[in-house]
Every structure is written in structure tokens, then in C-alpha cells.
Amino acid sequence: MNRFGLGARLGDESPEDAKGWLLEQFETYEAKPAAMTDLPSSAEIFVAYREDGAEIRDLPEVKRARVRQELRKRGQKLYEAEIGARTLSALTGQAPFVEHLVHFWANHFAVSADEPLTKALAGSFEREAIRPHVLGRFEDMLFAVETHPAMLLYLNQNRSIGPNSIRAKRAAGRASRKPGINENLAREILELHTLGVRTGYSQTDVTQFAFAMTGWTVAGHDGSDEAKAGVFEFRSQFHEPGARTILGKTYAQEGVDQAEAVLSDAARSKATATHVVTKLARHFVTDEPPTSLVKRLQSAFLESQGDLPTVYRALLNAPEAWEAKAAKFKTPWEWSISALRALGSTTTMARTAKQLGQPVWRPQSPAGYDDIAASWAAPDALVRRVEVAERLARKADPTLDAREVARALIGPSLSETTAIELARADSPAMAIALLLVSPEFQRR
Amino acid sequence: MMDRRNFLRGAALGAGTLVIAPRMVFANVETARRFVFIIQRGAADGLDTVIPYGDPALAGLRGPLTIDPGDMNKLDGLFALHPSLERLAGFYRDKQSLFVQAVASPYRERSHFDGQNMLESGGLRPYERPDGWLNRLSSLLPKSQEEAIAFSPTIPLALRGAAPVTSYAPSSLPEAPDDLLTRVSALYNADSELHALWSMAMENRGLADAASAKQDPASVGTTAAEFLSRPNGPRIAMIETAGWDTHATQKQRLANQLHGLDQMIGALRDGLGDVWKDTTVLVATEFGRTAAANGTGGTDHGTASAAMLVGGAVQGGQVIADWPGLATGNLYEGRDLAPTLDLDALIAMVAAESLELDREKTMRALFPGRPFNHKITGLVGA
Numbered sequence: 031m032n033r034f035g036l037g038a039r040l041g042d043e044s045p046e047d048a049k050g051w052l053l054e055q056f057e058t059y060e061a062k063p064a065a066m067t068d069l070p071s072s073a074e075i076f077v078a079y080r081e082d083g084a085e086i087r088d089l090p091e092v093k094r095a096r097v098r099q100e101l102r103k104r105g106q107k108l109y110e111a112e113i114g115a116r117t118l119s120a121l122t123g124q125a126p127f128v129e130h131l132v133h134f135w136a137n138h139f140a141v142s143a144d145e146p147l148t149k150a151l152a153g154s155f156e157r158e159a160i161r162p163h164v165l166g167r168f169e170d171m172l173f174a175v176e177t178h179p180a181m182l183l184y185l186n187q188n189r190s191i192g193p194n195s196i197r198a199k200r201a202a203g204r205a206s207r208k209p210g211i212n213e214n215l216a217r218e219i220l221e222l223h224t225l226g227v228r229t230g231y232s233q234t235d236v237t238q239f240a241f242a243m244t245g246w247t248v249a250g251h252d253g254s255d256e257a258k259a260g261v262f263e264f265r266s267q268f269h270e271p272g273a274r275t276i277l278g279k280t281y282a283q284e285g286v287d288q289a290e291a292v293l294s295d296a297a298r299s300k301a302t303a304t305h306v307v308t309k310l311a312r313h314f315v316t317d318e319p320p321t322s323l324v325k326r327l328q329s330a331f332l333e334s335q336g337d338l339p340t341v342y343r344a345l346l347n348a349p350e351a352w353e354a355k356a357a358k359f360k361t362p363w364e365w366s367i368s369a370l371r372a373l374g375s376t377t378t379m380a381r382t383a384k385q386l387g388q389p390v391w392r393p394q395s396p397a398g399y400d401d402i403a404a405s406w407a408a409p410d411a412l413v414r415r416v417e418v419a420e421r422l423a424r425k426a427d428p429t430l431d432a433r434e435v436a437r438a439l440i441g442p443s444l445s446e447t448t449a450i451e452l453a454r455a456d457s458p459a460m461a462i463a464l465l466l467v468s469p470e471f472q473r474r
Numbered sequence: 475m476m477d478r479r480n481f482l483r484g485a486a487l488g489a490g491t492l493v494i495a496p497r498m499v500f501a502n503v504e505t506a507r508r509f510v511f512i513i514q515r516g517a518a519d520g521l522d523t524v525i526p527y528g529d530p531a532l533a534g535l536r537g538p539l540t541i542d543p544g545d546m547n548k549l550d551g552l553f554a555l556h557p558s559l560e561r562l563a564g565f566y567r568d569k570q571s572l573f574v575q576a577v578a579s580p581y582r583e584r585s586h587f588d589g590q591n592m593l594e595s596g597g598l599r600p601y602e603r604p605d606g607w608l609n610r611l612s613s614l615l616p617k618s619q620e621e622a623i624a625f626s627p628t629i630p631l632a633l634r635g636a637a638p639v640t641s642y643a644p645s646s647l648p649e650a651p652d653d654l655l656t657r658v659s660a661l662y663n664a665d666s667e668l669h670a671l672w673s674m675a676m677e678n679r680g681l682a683d684a685a686s687a688k689q690d691p692a693s694v695g696t697t698a699a700e701f702l703s704r705p706n707g708p709r710i711a712m713i714e715t716a717g718w719d720t721h722a723t724q725k726q727r728l729a730n731q732l733h734g735l736d737q738m739i740g741a742l743r744d745g746l747g748d749v750w751k752d753t754t755v756l757v758a759t760e761f762g763r764t765a766a767a768n769g770t771g772g773t774d775h776g777t778a779s780a781a782m783l784v785g786g787a788v789q790g791g792q793v794i795a796d797w798p799g800l801a802t803g804n805l806y807e808g809r810d811l812a813p814t815l816d817l818d819a820l821i822a823m824v825a826a827e828s829l830e831l832d833r834e835k836t837m838r839a840l841f842p843g844r845p846f847n848h849k850i851t852g853l854v855g856a
Binding site for chain 2: 144185186189190191193208209210211212213214217221227228233236385386387394395397403404405406407408409410411412413414416417418419420421445447448451454455456460463464467468469472
């Protein structure tokens with residue numbers, strides 16, 4: 031419950047068959063829970079953003095700043111609404127293990143809400159590219175991710191143009207900017223999303239893949255299909271003609287099929303299997319996952335051709351995954367969600383997560399947030415957790431008895447020191463705060 | 475705070491080497507020097523920071539990124555600082571800043587994360603070492619002084635390792651009551667990991683009360699100055715900056731980024747007062763960016779970049795470069811500024827001279843297995 035789920039919830043019965051409880055969640059998971067039905071699609075967000083931009087351009091200079099500020103506020107509101115929906119699913123959803131997996135994959139395929147448009151799209155990215163595929167095939171998730179407007183814009187794929195493409199030839203001779211490629215997405219697909227760094231690809235492979243990907247863009251720029259504004263579009267005018275050779279294999283396909291074929295091969299490669307399952311094992315089991323566990327998961331990945339539930343089952347069936355010792359120091363997100371679940375309360379997670387050093391969907395890097403204790407267990411970070419715990423405890427139900435909550439949530443692994451300190455606390459709120467920052471509760 | 479390990483080391487030496495031991499202790503205790511490492515995460519574009527405006531190939535490569543030389547802060551006949559770097563240009567005129575161009579760590583691939591890992595760990599290969607060079611530098615200093623400090627809630631790799639370090643970042647959260655803090659201490663007594671972290675956190679409490687809780691670059695500089703100017707405060711600090719990965723719309727973004735960095739260092743200098751004369755600030759990034767602009771008004775991952783050195787003890791007013799040139803044939807792999815200076819050696823020499831440590835010994839401790847370079851000594855005065 032604590033290691034694979036999101037922490038025990040106040041009033042939950044501890045399941046007798048933990049593995050069965052986790053597996054049942056594959057049936058009860060909702061890709062589109064009620065909390066998310068009212069949120070706009072990425073295409074709607076994109077179109078609204080573009081219209082806002084046009085509105086600002088049409089305004090006289092003096093009025094621009096004020097309208098811009100209004101729009102920024104609206105963007106912040108959408109971002110907070112998205113975080114609210116994510117939090118609510120994590121707190122009340124029927125499948126906390128699968129929700130936890132959604133958080134894992136959204137971090138594996140991280141976009142970072144640094145720019146206003148990426149910030150507005152970050153929630154829709156998780157809803158549209160991750161949630162529908164978390165119990166599907168890795169390859170399908172990969173395609174959904176690399177064709178989502180949030181990713182195409184975040185890693186600058188949308189304006190990457192082949193130097194010998196129709197568009198470049200048309201622009202030749204005209205001044206301004208010379209059309210060219212942008213390697214960013216191609217590189218991060220190989221390095222972060224699929225094969226993993228140092229698995230044998232070269233700068234030439236990156237450049238060749240970037241050429242293959244030219245034309246992958248978001249509709250809604252000059253001259254593209256207006257009806258499709260804000261969705262993935264392959265623009266053949268941007269595409270660099272010719273065959274590409276990547277990791278020794280020649281891709282002679284024309285158009286969108288070329289990069290698709292490269293992605294498919296990458297999704298099925300052994301290096302990808304190793305990379306992805308090592309991260310999964312590190313996230314759920316321990317910072318340095320044992321080779322035996324990685325091997326087991328890798329076989330499951332390769333034999334099932336990336337069928338994710340098969341990989342999750344292999345994880346739950348692995349003896350290494352059930353070592354008694356709580357080995358993972360919770361990230362700020364995991365800690366806050368588990369604290370809220372423990373108290374049966376809700377709060378504005380957007381602010382809390384930021385104060386704890388892990389703003390939601392904003393790792394400021396396409397590598398996502400780190401997943402090891404060394405990155406999160408630090409002096410100042412601990413003080414922040416105590417400050418948040420104190421605030422949560424003050425707002426919690428005053429009739430809660432921390433000693434009973436501890437027995438229910440932590441059970442037999444509650445240490446004597448913690449039990450004594452909880453009993454000594456001079457108020458119920460103090461005891462609750464201590465429980466939330468106890469060593470047992472900081473780890474899973 | 476008495477340090478047991480240091481005490482024992484002195485005692486062991488005492489028997490046979492009475493002459494040397496007391497001097498060591500003395501030298502250890504009285505370090506007034508401060509060393510600050512600012513990392514630019516994301517591969518900062520050195521060619522747009524310390525701009526080789528005198529290189530005839532520059533304008534052709536940079537296209538839409540070109541900056542009017544009239545707006546730049548000229549350093550010499552070849553190099554100029556980006557227009558945003560006004561304070562740094564002032565330090566240059568006052569001979570308190572110098573710039574190093576075409577410098578790179580031994581890393582020659584183009585992954586941010588491997589590149590940062592090598593820059594921070596000082597290993598010969600990515601993920602070879604679990605600890606950082608700044609931590610090893612801290613272990614060369616006397617233990618009686620306070621720990622090195624990271625100005626962020628967590629500890630960056632460069633500072634991780636055996637020597638005790640701490641972290642601090644301004645928080646907008648209301649402080650927890652003292653009673654709760656005391657009880658948390660009791661709660662962590664039996665847990666060695668949390669106990670150690672908590673003890674350090676408690677030592678930092680209240681040290682930065684007067685500093686603004688804001689996290690803008692200038693406020694971070696002010697907060698850092700407040701810690702570093704305390705008589706018993708930390709001597710080594712690290713500040714992390716992000717947002718340098720300018721694949722698109724580089725012109726505006728880099729102007730903002732560099733303005734922030736300039737403000738941060740300016741606020742640090744203003745806050746340090748007299749201590750500035752004992753301070754060295756080193757700014758470096760994991761690698762540079764392509765010499766040519768890409769198709770989206772930005773630049774892609776490259777190789778060599780620029781480093782900066784600022785402080786009262788710096789032998790400023792010079793640009794250190796073995797300039798490789800930007801003509802196509804001179805670019806690394808036909809695309810990047812070629813590295814002609816070793817960033818590892820630069821870091822080790824600057825750290826050693828800033829903290830008055832032995833240069834070769836510092837090089838061995840910080841970057842084991844990497845060559846010592848006599849050419850880049852003398853950048854920081856005694």
C-alpha cells in the first residue's frame with residue numbers, strides 16, 4: 031500500500047492480499063476520471079493561447095501589459111486546476127497504484143512548465159498522452175508522447191525544418207532566418223525516452239534522426255489546416271527528403287513513416303527495455319535496484335513487446351520488490367499526497383509542492399525529477415516538510431488520535447521511538463505533525 | 475564544534491612530526507577566504523556571453539542571434555561581454571573579473587545530464603564517482619569551520635560526499651514552533667540519516683532571518699552574502715542556476731538569464747562588503763552550444779563554452795583564451811567551438827588559489843587522473 035500505492039488512506043482497511051489488491055486496480059483504473067472531464071483539450075488550450083496572442087498584438091502598446099497580466103493569471107488558474115484534478119485523482123481514485131504509475135511515466139516523459147504555453151499544456155499532456163496508455167503498450171505511449179503538442183513545443187520540434195525541404199528552398203534568397211533543423215527532441219528521445227544515454231548512438235545518429243523528424247509539428251502555424259489547429263500534423267514541406275541511416279539501419283521511407291519506423295525500432299530495442307525497467311525498479315523498489323530484478327523485468331518487457339501490465343505483474347511477482355525494509359525516501363510529491371491521504375484532507379497542492387522543492391510538472395529539465403534519496407533528503411528540505419506538516423496538522427480533524435492513525439497507517443513497522451514521541455506530544459495536532467515527519471512516514 | 479576526526483589526525487601526527495603539526499592546525503583554522511561556485515545548468519552559450527566580436531566568422535554563423543557590437547561591453551580587441559552583463563563589465567574595469575573562453579570539461583558528448591555529472595563529480599566518465607569535487611575541496615579545509623553550503627533546498631552532486639554539507643533556501647512557509655522542532659530532534663535520534671540532516675538544518679535556522687524570502691536572483695545573492703560574511707560561517711558555497719538550454723528564441727531568453735546572473739553576482743558583492751576582497755566566484759556550465767544558429771532562433775548542444783571568475787582577489791581585467799577561431803575548419807566536429815583549455819584544471823587551480831591550498835594536491839583531490847596545467851595558474855592573488 032505504501033510502497034506501490036500512494037500511502038494508506040484514513041479509514042482504509044489494510045488489504046489481506048496486497049498483491050491481489052494491486053492487480054485488481056488494473057480493472058478499476060479510470061483513464062478519464064470525473065475530476066478531469068471539465069478540463070479543456072490540448073487543442074483547445076493551444077487555440078485559445080494563439081487567439082490571446084493575436085488579441086495582444088492588436089492592442090495599442092499602453093494596454094498590452096495589463097492584458098498580458100490578465101492572461102498570465104488565467105494561465106496560472108488553468109495550471110492550478112490541472113494540478114487540482116491530478117491531486118483529487120491521487121486522493122480519491124480507486125486505483126492508487128495505477129495513479130502512481132501515471133506519475134512515474136509523466137516524469138519519465140517530462141515536459142517542464144517553464145514557458146506560459148508549456149505550463150498551460152502540461153496537465154493535458156498527462157491526461158492525453160500518459161493516462162490512456164499507462165495500462166497499454168510502451169510503444170503506444172511513446173507515439174502519443176512524441177506527437178503531443180506539449181512535447182513538440184517544449185523540445186522545439188515544431189519549427190525544425192530540413193535544409194533541403196520545400197520550405198527551405200522557397201525561403202532561399204529571402205533574408206531573415208535561415209530554415210534549419212533543431213535537434214532537441216530527436217536527442218532526448220534517444221537519450222531519455224527510449225535507448226538511454228551511452229548506449230551506442232552517435233552525434234551523427236542524432237542529426238540523422240532529427241532530419242527524419244522534420245515535418246513533425248503542431249497544426250496552427252501559417253498555412254496549415256486551420257480545422258486541425260493544436261493537434262499533431264506532419265508537414266511535408268518541412269521534411270528533409272532522402273533516406274536516413276540511424277544506428278546502422280537505413281530508413282528509406284518517405285514522409286511521416288520514416289521517423290515512425292525509427293520510433294518503433296527504438297521502442298522495441300533491448301537498450302530501451304533495460305533503460306525503462308531500471309527506472310521502474312528504482313522508483314518502486316530501491317535506489318540501486320539489484321541486477322536480478324532488472325533482468326526479470328527486462329525479459330517481461332521484451333517477451334511481451336512492451337506490454338506494460340505484463341511488466342508491472344513481473345514487478346509485483348518479484349521477491350526483491352517485497353523486502354520488508356522501507357527503502358525509498360519519498361519525493362515531496364509522494365510525501366504530500368501520502369500525508370493528505372493519511373489525514374483524509376485536501377489542500378492546494380500547487381503551492382505546497384513548490385514550497386517543498388518539487389513544483390508539479392516543472393523539473394526544469396526534460397530528464398524529469400531525480401528518483402533517489404540523495405536528491406531529496408537534505409537539511410533544508412526536511413525543515414520544509416516539518417513546516418508543511420505543522421500546517422496540515424493544524425487544519426486536520428481535531429478528533430484524530432495520532433497513535434491510532436499510526437497503528438492503522440504504519441502498522442507493525444512503527445518504531446518504539448516514534449510511538450513514545452507521539453504519546454508525549456502535548457496536543458493532538460502536535461502528535462499528527464510528528465507522525466507525518468516520522469522516519470517511518472518519510473520512507474515507503 | 476570540535477571535530478573528532480581532525481583532532482585524532484593531529485594527535486597521530488604529533489608523535490613523530492611535532493614541527494609540522496602545529497603549523498598545519500594554525501593554517502587550517504585561519505582561512506578567511508571564500509569560494510563560491512555558480513553552476514549554469516543547461517549548457518550556457520559561451521559565444522553569446524563572452525562574445526568574440528573580432529572573429530570574422532561570427533556574424534555569418536550567428537545570423538538572427540547577432541548582437542550589435544555597439545551594445546556590447548568591450549573587453550579587448552577580440553572579446554566583448556553580452557550587453558546584459560553590466561556589473562560584470564564594471565568588475566572587469568576594476569580588475570575584479572576575468573573571463574575564460576573556449577574551455578571545456580573532458581566530456582565530449584552532448585548529453586546535459588552526463589555533462590553535468592562529469593562537471594560536478596570530477597570523474598573521468600559519467601556516473602563513475604558518487605561524490606563531487608566541491609565536497610572533496612571542502613574536506614581539504616579545516617573541519618573546525620562550518621560546513622559548505624548549497625543555496626537550494628537539496629544538495630547538488632558537486633557538494634555531495636563524505637564531508638558534511640548543508641543547504642538553505644529562502645522559504646515562504648511560516649516557521650514551525652520551537653517546541654515542535656525540539657520534538658522532531660528527539661524523533662530522529664535513532665535514525666542516523668535523518669538525525670544528521672536535521673542537526674545541520676537546525677544549525678542554519680535563524681542565520682538568514684534578515685534576508686528576504688524571495689527567490690529572485692538578486693535576493694539569492696543577498697542571502698548567500700549573509701551566510702558567507704559571518705565570521706564562523708561557511709567558506710564554500712554553491713548556487714545553482716537553470717534555464718540556459720536555449721534551443722529557441724535565444725536572443726530574449728539569454729538576455730534575461732544573463733541579466734539575472736549579473737544581478738545575483740552584483741548583490742553578492744554588495745552584501746559581502748569587506749569580505750569581498752577574500753572572495754572568489756567561479757561560474758561554469760557543463761558544455762557550450764553550436765557555433766551556428768539552428769533553424770529556430772536558438773542553438774543546439776555543443777562543446778566548449780566560457781567560464782567567469784569574479785571577486786576581490788581575482789587578477790581581473792583579462793580574458794584567458796587560446797582562441798581556436800570560428801572558421802569552419804576550426805570548429806570541433808565541424809559545428810562547435812573547439813575546446814582549447816581544460817575546465818577541470820581551471821577549477822582546481824582557481825579553487826586552490828582562492829583558498830590558499832597546494833595546487834597540485836588540490837588537482838589530485840578534485841580531479842584525480844586529470845593532468846595538472848601550469849599555464850592557468852596565477853588567476854587569483856594571495
